[in-house]
Amino acid sequence: MSTPKPATILFVDDEPSILSALNRLFRPQGYRVLMAESGENGLALLQREQVDLVVSDMRMPGMDGAAFLAETRRRHPEIGRILLTGYADITATIAAINEGAIERYVAKPWNDAELSLAVRDAVERLTLKREHERLTALVRQQNVELEQRVAERTAELAQANTKLSENFQLSIQVFASLLELRNQGSAGHSRQAAELARRVAAALELEPSLQEEVHAAALLHEIGKIGLPDALLQKPESLMTPEELGRYRKYPMTGESALLPLTDLHNVAHLVRSHQERFDGRGFPDGLAGLQVPVAAQVVGIAVTYQNLLDGRASPRRHSPDDARGMLTGMAGARYAPAVVQALLKVLNTAPEPAAATDRELGLHELQAGMVLSRDLLSPHGMLLLAKGHVFSARVIEQLRDLAQRHDQKLRLHVELASIPVAEPA
Incomplete structure (x- = not known):
């Protein structure tokens, strides 16, 4: 452990005998002592030396102690200042205290013990102040470094979360593609329905997060069909027997059950369950009606229905876009809320802006x-x-x-x- 550097004290007095006495008093106490016989010499010495404390006499020819200490404060505010003054100079002393921000004054002739105590207290205050400033600067620097590390780590986590989210979305798309493999001739069905659903959700000004959930639900709306036989999957609903239709209409509940273990897909699972509900209450699996049917679920349902009409899934033949639009217009207020139908028509009738x-x-x-x-x-x-x-x-x-x-x-x-x-x- 290194030995602390001794404090340096500058004594300024125009009488050499007084400077000699001060030197004999303080050098044995372990201080580094510097001396100057005038204020001008003292200022010059301060330019060359690192000083901790200045002790100056009040009465000196030329620059007096008050002026010297005031100038010392202006040039070197970090240096401590003590004034030696006679009782007859009390008025000037008060002015010096105000102008030079003197920490303490000691009356002449001084008492050695009193002056030694004053110097020691001043040095200790300076030491504590500098340590406080050092620690404050250290804490400030550590805080800056900590904030920088936190910012870097936050950026890393954000990048990781973005990558994780992208991978999660990619997994959903891959799974939707796998589901479509079981339905010959339906390549891209879920993807096209999902993109349409997202656009309809945007037209209805749903929350951005809900728009993403609508997109995911449309991609995965058929997940509950994974356990159904191929023959049933390839048959339009209009040609199913009552028994087949009853079995088929359970797929939204099966889909919800398959997705519930995934925490991030709880809301999506609910939309998958409800996307075949009808505004008039004649849908499945729960027979919800009116406002009971979530708007987001209706968006998924109408996008899927439109794509089913184009792909020939709802009936034995494929329908043209115009025919499909006409059929869905007739479902306003029955199968879907009028506002949802209007949003779909708006999207279908709006040509995308060329990019x-x-x-x-x-x-x-x-x-x-x-x-x-x-x-x-x-x-x-x-x-x-x-x-x-x-x-x-x-x-x-x-x-x-x-x-x-x-x-x-x-x-x-x-x-x-x-x-x-x-x-x-x-």
Whole structure:
């Protein structure tokens, strides 16, 4: 452990005998003693030396003690200041205290013990003040570093949560694609219904979080059908027998049960259960009516119904978009709330605004490592192969080429323009 550095005291007096006496008194006490015979010399010495405390006489020719200590305060506010003064100088002493912010004054002739105590107290106060400032600065620095670490960790967690959320959403899409494999000719059914449901939810100005839940529920609305036989899944509802229809109509409850173990999908599970309820109370599985049917569930239901009409799932034949719109318009106030039907029609009748080109369609032979997929890549059967945002590696490109060759498929991919290397001029 290092030995503390002794305090340095500057004594200023125009009488050499007094300076000599002060030197004899304080040097044996372990202080480093400096001396000056005038205020001007004292200020010059302060420019060269590191001083802790100044003890100055009041009466000096030229610059008196009050002026010297006031100037010392202005130039070196961190240095302690003590004034030696006679009883006859009380008025000047009060002025010096006010102007120089003198911590203490000692009357001349002084008592050695009293002066030693005054100096020791002043040095201790300075030491405590500096330690306090050091600790305050240290705590401030530690707080800055802690805030920086917290900010970095928060950013890391946010990035991890974003990645986890993206992976979770990707898992939902992959699972929806797997469900569609059991229904021949229905590639992309859930995906298209989910995108339509999201747009209808936005048109109804539902909360952004609820819009995402609507999208997820539409993707997973068929999860309860996983245990139904293929023959039943491929039969339109209008051709089912009463027994088959009764079995079929349990799938929303089965879907809810399958999703409930996933905490993040509790609300989605509820929408899956209710998406086949009707505004007039004639839906299933619970026969809810009117405001009992959540608006978000109706949004999922109407998007799914529209897609079912286009895909020939609701009847033996496929319906054109115009026919499907007409049929759903007739369901306002019966199967769906009028506001939900109006929102669907608004979305279907509104052409999307053309967006500036941000991607380019490429063939497999044009792909390079580092390029970024700008749209989900689907197989010809509607299976999700790669999700939007995927960064291609040489290994993945080779796997895609092998897949296309083995199954004799032509895959076209959309890649972000910003990730396509700019060709160097010849």
